[in-house]
Amino acid sequence: MGKQNVGITVSKEEDFSEWYTQVVLKAKLADYAPVKGLIVLRPDGYSIWESLRTTFDKKFARNGIRNGFLPILIPESLLGKEQKHFAGFNPEVFWVTHSGTNEIGDRLALRPTSETLAYTLYSKWIQSWRDLPLKMNFWNTALRAEIKATKPFLRTSEFLWQEGHTVHSTKEEAEKEVIKILDIYKNTVEEELAIPVSTGKKSEKEKFVGAIYTTTMESIMPDGKALQMGTSHFLGQNFSKPFEVKFADKDNVEHFAWQTSWGVSWRLIGAMIMIHGDDKGLVLPPKVAPMQVVIVPIYKNDEGKNSVLSKVEEIQNKLESKDIRVHVDDREGMSPGYKFNDWELKGVPLRIEIGPKDIENQNIVVAKRYNLEKISLGFTEIEKIPIILDEIQTQMLKKAKEQTETITLNISDYSEFKSKIEKGGFFNSPWCGKVECEDKIKEETGAEIRVIPFGSENINQKCIYCNEQSVSTPIFARGY
RNA sequence: GGGAUCGUGGUCUAGCUUGGUAUGAUACUAGCCUGGGGGGCUAGUGGUCGCAGGUUCAAAUCCUGCUGAUCCCA
Missing domain, CATH: 3.30.930.10 (Bira Bifunctional Protein; Domain 2)
Structure with missing residues (x-):
């Protein structure tokens, strides 16, 4: 392939x-x-x-x-x-x-x-x-x-x-x-x-x-x-x-x-x-993922296959009984590596790998999609999976918030506004409330008022465009 | 609203200038070998070149119209 x-x-x-x-x-x-x-x-x-x-x-x-x-x-x-x-x-x-x-x-x-x-x-x-x-x-x-x-x-x-x-x-x-x-x-x-x-x-x-x-x-x-x-x-x-x-x-x-x-x-x-999403494809938050966990069985011969598949089935049942959406990828003739990449492309939050080594060691390998981290879990720790999914959900929001913060800027100087708008981002900038200024800013920078956040009323600053007294600090940005 | 590029088996693509029914890869099917990060070998299947019309003995290739996609700028 x-x-x-x-x-x-x-x-x-x-x-x-x-x-x-x-x-x-x-x-x-x-x-x-x-x-x-x-x-x-x-x-x-x-x-x-x-x-x-x-x-x-x-x-x-x-x-x-x-x-x-x-x-x-x-x-x-x-x-x-x-x-x-x-x-x-x-x-x-x-x-x-x-x-x-x-x-x-x-x-x-x-x-x-x-x-x-x-x-x-x-x-x-x-x-x-x-x-x-x-x-x-x-x-x-x-x-x-x-x-x-x-x-x-x-x-x-x-x-x-x-x-x-x-x-x-x-x-x-x-x-x-x-x-x-x-x-x-x-x-x-x-x-x-x-x-x-x-x-x-x-x-x-x-x-x-x-x-x-x-x-x-x-x-x-x-x-x-x-x-x-x-x-x-x-x-x-x-x-x-x-x-x-x-x-x-x-x-x-x-x-x-x-x-x-x-x-x-x-x-x-x-x-x-x-x-x-990232360079490997989609990354789904666990709550909306059609499949939350995909299990990839790995085996070399029929003997190994049987013990692996029976363990896979046991884990699948355990997870399904906890209302986890599980899929077992038992496609034949595809290498494990191919499957790993395939499920990463599709964004499944957790992948479980089970092979002969794991049967021997009484554990499974669990790979998290959102940060590509791999961990080992003992057979007795399967019930941690729902907790891990919750953590992923929380971490994804946290990560997204941090990302938003880094591209949200407080800008009250128009020349700075103009020079930084090329890179994009949310700009918190004071505004006098007049549509003329809004129009001019749009015309000169391509940015528009996306939202005037609740509680952003303020009369202590100067409009970023005309320097008159502000009425609020809207979020300006270029939009889709 | 303005501009540019593009459309060839499922996917990506060669061929187009200088017309003669199409190249390669990948995918797919079957078998064997493999199997812990996109495997290997062998044998097959699959297109008539976005759509319509025109020129021509002959069109993926030239001309016209249409249609769809992508990117940049407002």
């Missing part, structure tokens, strides 16, 4: 973009579809998404949110009801104009997002304060035409996501919901994917079109570019008015409702690949 095309052929350090694409394809998470900008998820990729979905569903349910399903086609007349929202999405909407050979009068959009459709229904379902709050979530795909620069998971014309839409009788309750969701997002991403995030608000310029304000979580990738990991919007009454989502309150006066919408997409998978 040759190694030239099987593994990753470039280093993460030297050619990040190419490295990323190779990891996605070679670890068999996804492949390109025959249509531009679309990808296909393979079992290992989809399994990670399913794992995230399961976690989110549990947390949503605990918060009183239930799942529903919405169709993919939205008539133009509905999509156009909230003008700013429509104008924002229009350039990237796919349109269905024909059914068979007949032209469709009110052409149909492939949903870029479902606010307009959901709220048309909500206005039917809500009449009284007793119908509120209404909290629903939808697992589906959204379609937004990406003409250029597509990249698996990060920028595709169709993407898997969840979109939540809630309706409340008061502004306060809706705003609390916005934050509650952002919290769920943050702790899920940090606990499951081991990716640190910064949360806060988007600037006026960067907020969701149609929202009063947008809260967001952002992460910095190893190449110094920021990635939006999820957003939770306070819609106010911007949609409830045009869509007539209203209710009779206890005093029998009719009010427009207060709404939120929020979503995360499979971009999270892209972030996980970028943050944790």
Whole structure:
């Protein structure tokens, strides 16, 4: 077997973009579809998404949110009801104009997002304060035409996501919901994917079109570019008015409702690949890994094979009884070395090697993927495996946090800002709050306000661009 | 939005300038030997050169259109 095309052929350090694409394809998470900008998820990729979905569903349910399903086609007349929202999405909407050979009068959009459709229904379902709050979530795909620069998971014309839409009788309750969701997002991403995030608000310029304000979580990738990991919007009454989502309150006066919408997409998978992967390929956090442990049996002859395989089976059963996802690689005709590399490419968190030597010594060899460390465990120490997996999960988050810290800089001088932006990173820099400065910074450096972190309000500094009094210290970065 | 490069068995690739139905590696299948970090030998399978059209006796090669991918800049 040759190694030239099987593994990753470039280093993460030297050619990040190419490295990323190779990891996605070679670890068999996804492949390109025959249509531009679309990808296909393979079992290992989809399994990670399913794992995230399961976690989110549990947390949503605990918060009183239930799942529903919405169709993919939205008539133009509905999509156009909230003008700013429509104008924002229009350039990237796919349109269905024909059914068979007949032209469709009110052409149909492939949903870029479902606010307009959901709220048309909500206005039917809500009449009284007793119908509120209404909290629903939808697992589906959204379609937004990406003409250029597509990249698996990060920028595709169709993407898997969840979109939540809630309706409340008061502004306060809706705003609390916005934050509650952002919290769920943050702790899920940090606990499951081991990716640190910064949360806060988007600037006026960067907020969701149609929202009063947008809260967001952002992460910095190893190449110094920021990635939006999820957003939770306070819609106010911007949609409830045009869509007539209203209710009779206890005093029998009719009010427009207060709404939120929020979503995360499979971009999270892209972030996980970028943050944790290395030159050998994917590195999966144990919690979302489709296989947490792979066992590679090693033997020379039938006699050795039998004793090794019976031990392997015993260990497999022991681990499965502790709800560990185990796979035994009993493929014949492949050398152990080939298998080691293969599973490292696919990012399995722990590999167990068992051969004649180990049977003799009453131990197993355990290799950790995230740091490539190998340790020996006695046969009686198998129950330590779940603990080791937990440690790996913790260590991966720690490592990612350290990485984030090293590329997060406090910069209050604009010339320093400009000279360092080429290398990328999160820049904490004071800002006066004016969109003119934001625009100029974007124009001159390519960096934008990714997030204005909660608690970053401050009036004691000078705007990095115009030197006037600051209102906050946002995180600036170039983005994906 | 602007620019550049590219598309040949599953994968990577030679051939293209100077037209004559395709090179090598790897993968895959079978057998034997091997087996603790991408093994060896032997014998096989697999493509009609991204798609459509044009020029020609003849097109992977020349021309046109389309499509897809990658990278750089805004």
